[in-house]
Amino acid sequence: xxxxxxxxxxxxxxxxxxxxxxxxFDATLEPFGAAAITPLALRRAERVVDIGCGAGxxxxxxxxAVAPGPVVGIDLSAPMLAEARRRAEAKRIDNVTFVGGDAQxxxxxxxxxxxxxxxxxxxFFDDPAAAFANIAGWLVxxxxxxxxxxxxxxxxxxxxxxxxxxxxxxxxxxxxPAAPSPFALADADRTHALLTAAxxxxxxxxxxxxxxxxxxxEDTQVLAQRxxxxxxxxxxxxxxxxxxxxxxxxxxxxxVLDEHRVGDEVRMGAGTWVVLxxxxx
Numbered sequence: 001x002x003x004x005x006x007x008x009x010x011x012x013x014x015x016x017x018x019x020x021x022x023x024x025f026d027a028t029l030e031p032f033g034a035a036a037i038t039p040l041a042l043r044r045a046e047r048v049v050d051i052g053c054g055a056g057x058x059x060x061x062x063x064x065a066v067a068p069g070p071v072v073g074i075d076l077s078a079p080m081l082a083e084a085r086r087r088a089e090a091k092r093i094d095n096v097t098f099v100g101g102d103a104q105x106x107x108x109x110x111x112x113x114x115x116x117x118x119x120x121x122x123x124f125f126d127d128p129a130a131a132f133a134n135i136a137g138w139l140v141x142x143x144x145x146x147x148x149x150x151x152x153x154x155x156x157x158x159x160x161x162x163x164x165x166x167x168x169x170x171x172x173x174x175x176x177p178a179a180p181s182p183f184a185l186a187d188a189d190r191t192h193a194l195l196t197a198a199x200x201x202x203x204x205x206x207x208x209x210x211x212x213x214x215x216x217x218e219d220t221q222v223l224a225q226r227x228x229x230x231x232x233x234x235x236x237x238x239x240x241x242x243x244x245x246x247x248x249x250x251x252x253x254x255x256v257l258d259e260h261r262v263g264d265e266v267r268m269g270a271g272t273w274v275v276l277x278x279x280x281x
Contacts, residue, residue, distance in 0.1 A: 006126075007076045011078050013229070024226065029120070031209050036147055039146060042065040044069065045068060048062045048063075048115045051118040052074070052118050053121070056087050059096050070095055072109065074108045075098070103134065104126070113140070114144065116146075117145075124184065128184065132200070133199060136279050140279070143278065145275075145277045147275050158270045159182055161268060163227070163231050166250075167234055169252050171237075200277035207274070212269075217264050220254040223257055225238075227253065
């Protein structure tokens, strides 16, 4: 999926799904985002860019950490950016700005930055080498990069279980391992080489959270539909499927989730890397 195709997906059904379920997604993803913020040791008045900021929860956390320093959230999705702005206004946070753009090719207003950060927003570039070189150009010399990404599929049943189950019912082909996807940066050696070639030094990989809490109170059928809707490939396929196929995909996915329910929680394994680096001085 090219960046142009990604833009279309995140500005249509999948972006709309993320906005509708933003609070639910943020509850699941908050520990992952925090795992990449903490080691950056953010300081007052630093300038930060949040790559793939989505509905803005991480940008607001960053803004609180560096206030009155400016935070810029950049994303392809207009619906998600609108929700991010709404949240910032509701909380009266005035040191954050949200801009539309492609981190592979664009330079957001506010550059250069002291810190670049991302929660699962840097795995979807069709040319990751160009994207990371571009991001390095946003940073001051010795500026810090921190992001969290997923380890290989086998370490992430919370993605592969629901999504692959739905994909089999929806008739989707197996994903191309070389294509932009949640697992595009799973190979630490490859990602290390990408970052080094892009102009980063001191690249290090650290284990992130290993489990995702997918719900604490939702009906499993509702959770299943939400998880399918938020996926950039399965979500599009679900929206275009017949009522019968859609119902079967949701039911099959719910059955997988039920295997991992304990009380009112659904917990599944989630292997992640926290990646840290500096732009070369």
